[in-house]
Amino acid sequence: MSNLKKDRKPLEIPKPTFERLKKYLALLLQEESEYISSEGIAEKLNITPEQVRKDFTYINIKGKPKVGYHIPPLINELSELFGIGVMDNIIIVGAGNLGSALAKYAGFKKIGVRVVAIFDNDPVKIGSFVGELSVLPFSEENLKRVIKRFKVKIGVICVTEESAQEVANVLVRNGIKALWNFAPVTLKVPPGIVLENQDITTGVLTIKHLLEKK
Numbered sequence: 001m002s003n004l005k006k007d008r009k010p011l012e013i014p015k016p017t018f019e020r021l022k023k024y025l026a027l028l029l030q031e032e033s034e035y036i037s038s039e040g041i042a043e044k045l046n047i048t049p050e051q052v053r054k055d056f057t058y059i060n061i062k063g064k065p066k067v068g069y070h071i072p073p074l075i076n077e078l079s080e081l082f083g084i085g086v087m088d089n090i091i092i093v094g095a096g097n098l099g100s101a102l103a104k105y106a107g108f109k110k111i112g113v114r115v116v117a118i119f120d121n122d123p124v125k126i127g128s129f130v131g132e133l134s135v136l137p138f139s140e141e142n143l144k145r146v147i148k149r150f151k152v153k154i155g156v157i158c159v160t161e162e163s164a165q166e167v168a169n170v171l172v173r174n175g176i177k178a179l180w181n182f183a184p185v186t187l188k189v190p191p192g193i194v195l196e197n198q199d200i201t202t203g204v205l206t207i208k209h210l211l212e213k214k
């Protein structure tokens with residue numbers, strides 16, 4: 001992961017650090033106080049304060065003795081790192097349980113993400129509303145139009161396992177640069193395409209593992 005600040009030499013951020021930085025941002029966005037200590041963050045995320053301090057060296061933020069980190073600049077630094085200041089339009093394919101829930105998720109706005117269209121191939125769902133969006137038929141023509149109009153680079157795959165690869169192919173063929181895949185399938189994508197697989201079940205596995213240790 002590269003920290004691409006213009007005025008600074010890009011830093012290579014190790015993946016585990018990058019993942020924790022995402023958690024710090026999510027936590028800070030919920031904080032109501034103005035300052036937070038590394039101990040405070042560590043306690044809430046079940047890690048060590050040393051780890052927090054080490055991770056923050058990647059974003060060049062320093063805490064004040066006895067007070068901790070000033071939250072607003074910390075949020076700004078992390079937001080810049082994740083490109084949150086830039087609004088990214090995304091599209092969802094699959095207006096089932098998951099796709100519909102994601103399309104209605106209000107929290108995306110906070111992180112600079114806006115769902116601009118949701119597609120499906122089920123005639124029953126096409127034309128129905130998911131929040132404020134009308135479900136569009138998943139055709140290349142519609143896709144091209146939406147991608148061009150809203151300058152979409154990110155596609156979310158919420159279709160069934162069997163359809164996921166074909167949907168990924170169509171999205172990439174029509175200019176999508178990054179796929180956020182929820183289907184439990186290993187997708188093949190051309191080099192240069194960003195692929196993030198999301199598996200909610202890993203969270204439950206962590207809980208089960210932690211419970212067993214108690």
Ligand SMILES: NC(=O)c1ccc[n+]([C@@H]2O[C@H](COP(=O)([O-])OP(=O)(O)OC[C@H]3O[C@@H](n4cnc5c(N)ncnc54)[C@H](O)[C@@H]3O)[C@@H](O)[C@H]2O)c1
Nearest residue numbers: 094096097098120121122158159160161163183198199200
């Ligand atoms: N990542 C996770 O942790 C997680 C959790 C739950 C579900 N899932 C997966 O997410 C996907 C969606 O789950 P769901 O519960 O919303 O399923 P769902 O059956 O409710 O919805 C799937 C939708 O995809 C549509 N679809 C199927 N093929 C299509 C195609 N070729 N083009 C356009 N639309 C198509 C269907 O019409 C349907 O509306 C599944 O693959 C499921 O296994 C993942």
